Amino acid sequence: MKRHFLSIADYSRKELEEIFELTAELKTKTKKGEKHHLCAGKSMAMIFAKPSARTRISFETGMYQLGGYALYLSPNDIGIGKREAVKDIARVISRYNDIIMARLFDHAHILELAEYSSVPVINGLTDYNHPCQIIADIFTVLEHRGNLNNLKITYIGDGNNVANSWINLAARLPMHLVICSPSGYEPDEKTLAFAREQNVSTVEVLGDPIAAVKDADIVYTDVWASMGQEEEAAERRKVFQRYQVNEELMRHARSDAKVMHCLPAHRGDEITDGVIDGPRSIVFDEAENRMHVQKAIIVKLLG
Numbered sequence: 220m221k222r223h224f225l226s227i228a229d230y231s232r233k234e235l236e237e238i239f240e241l242t243a244e245l246k247t248k249t250k251k252g253e254k255h256h257l258c259a260g261k262s263m264a265m266i267f268a269k270p271s272a273r274t275r276i277s278f279e280t281g282m283y284q285l286g287g288y289a290l291y292l293s294p295n296d297i298g299i300g301k302r303e304a305v306k307d308i309a310r311v312i313s314r315y316n317d318i319i320m321a322r323l324f325d326h327a328h329i330l331e332l333a334e335y336s337s338v339p340v341i342n343g344l345t346d347y348n349h350p351c352q353i354i355a356d357i358f359t360v361l362e363h364r365g366n367l368n369n370l371k372i373t374y375i376g377d378g379n380n381v382a383n384s385w386i387n388l389a390a391r392l393p394m395h396l397v398i399c400s401p402s403g404y405e406p407d408e409k410t411l412a413f414a415r416e417q418n419v420s421t422v423e424v425l426g427d428p429i430a431a432v433k434d435a436d437i438v439y440t441d442v443w444a445s446m447g448q449e450e451e452a453a454e455r456r457k458v459f460q461r462y463q464v465n466e467e468l469m470r471h472a473r474s475d476a477k478v479m480h481c482l483p484a485h486r487g488d489e490i491t492d493g494v495i496d497g498p499r500s501i502v503f504d505e506a507e508n509r510m511h512v513q514k515a516i517i518v519k520l521l522g
């Protein structure tokens with residue numbers, strides 16, 4: 220394992236499969252109520268520059284289940300990159316804690332945090348990517364399907380941090396990934412080029428949602444305006460109308476297709492109540508799995 224967990228692209232297929240194996244083991248132990256204090260005496264600093272429910276709760280609870288301790292540092296506490304330089308925070312926290320999890324705006328800041336930290340850093344979302352989410356997502360797909368063979372994943376919506384992490388995953392695990400976004404809202408060009416160079420998966424970018432969901436095993440969506448884009452929300456709502464995941468669109472996917480969303484969802488915008496609450500939805504399994512995969516990542520990083 221490498222020292223940090225900043226992007227899925229930093230991990231090999233074998234390393235990802237090892238994370239899935241450990242996740243399954245830790246999930247079983249958790250369900251059976253078997254003690255697994257693999258991080259006894261260890262502490263994790265959790266820096267949040269943006270709000271969170273799942274990331275905070277799953278990391279904090281997961282660290283507790285591992286016998287360790289997690290400190291929540293809110294957007295008002297540290298002022299990373301504003302009140303204090305990123306590299307100074309990295310060096311200070313490294314003196315107190317065994318591992319850092321950070322949710323930041325600027326991806327360059329998480330890279331800098333990792334560069335100057337002497338302890339492992341986990342990326343809990345930046346404007347560029349959200350690797351823990353997509354590891355939890357693909358683990359959830361694996362649980363539901365039993366394997367990841369001949370998988371077609373269609374992501375409908377904004378070419379954002381979540382979409383970029385899907386593309387990074389496709390650079391490592393073979394799949395047919397379709398990203399379907401309105402013109403001007405496509406995912407990061409460099410990330411797409413990188414994934415295509417790896418020649419592991421087929422990665423397509425399409426504009427038409429109906430064509431995109433055809434034969435899809437998984438239809439995935441996320442908010443149209445991410446954290447930090449609140450001022451663009453009204454404009455985006457107009458641009459993205461055609462990209463709503465609703466019952467009508469789902470009629471064009473496979474009859475056994477599952478629906479996923481990283482949450483929080485804006486019900487009635489990118490996804491309808493009928494779909495998110497319906498029988499195809501596996502969104503709460505994926506939310507639960509955030510905790511199990513992150514525990515595996517923490518254990519791997521702390522050795």
Ligand code: CP
Pocket residue numbers: 270271272273274275344352481482483
């Ligand atoms: N999916 C996710 O990361 O949720 P939070 O923003 O609530 O942490």
Ligand code: NVA
Pocket residue numbers: 344379380381441442444445446481482483
């Ligand atoms: N794209 C969303 C994901 C939230 C988990 C955001 O960045 O707000």
